[in-house]
Amino acid sequence: MYRSGDAYKSKHRRRAKAVGARGSFDKWDVSIRLAKQRGRCHYCGERLDTHGPNKFQADHWIPLSRGGTNYAVNIVCACPGCNLAKGDKLPWEFRPARWDPGARRDD
Template sequence: MIRGGDAYRSGHRRRAKQYGAAGSFDRWDVMLRFDRQKGRCHYCGEVLELVGRNKFQVDHFIPLSRGGANAMNNIVCACPGCNRAKGSKFPWDFRPARFDVGCGRDD
């Protein structure tokens, strides 16, 4: 179970409102995404931690600042390193190899 869910949701809601992004998600949506990703970072494939200093982070696949929605279909779970490095980049600019044909991203 994810603890502190209200903390990250309130931050995402505040930023979504700032950018005028539609949608919302809750901790159950995050856990569904975590399970769908088999507990691995969406970008690098590293095993994600549920607690501790390197706990996974919720990332907007299409950044809110670039027109992305604040909805479940636009969130992924990422390791802190990838989430920080990606910042407000589009995912195909951050990790272009993840979008090559046959890369296995949809497995």
């Protein structure tokens, strides 16, 4: 049986295995992603909590249920509200305005 002290890796690995998604990531991948996002939610841009009940969540940018992988390149950090609201939507279905021409989606 797989055992790890890394909650991200074990939780998401089970979910990925259930849908047949390939790949894995760990807490180091999440911390790198959080730094690239400058500590802000990928979707709404609000400052992310790193501790407590509203701690940020690792989200699959392309949901596992929609064919996304469990590799680190498919992980973004999101606030609990955005992650819950996004559910299994694709990013352009969740926040279509970010995909309009000229939108600053990568900031």
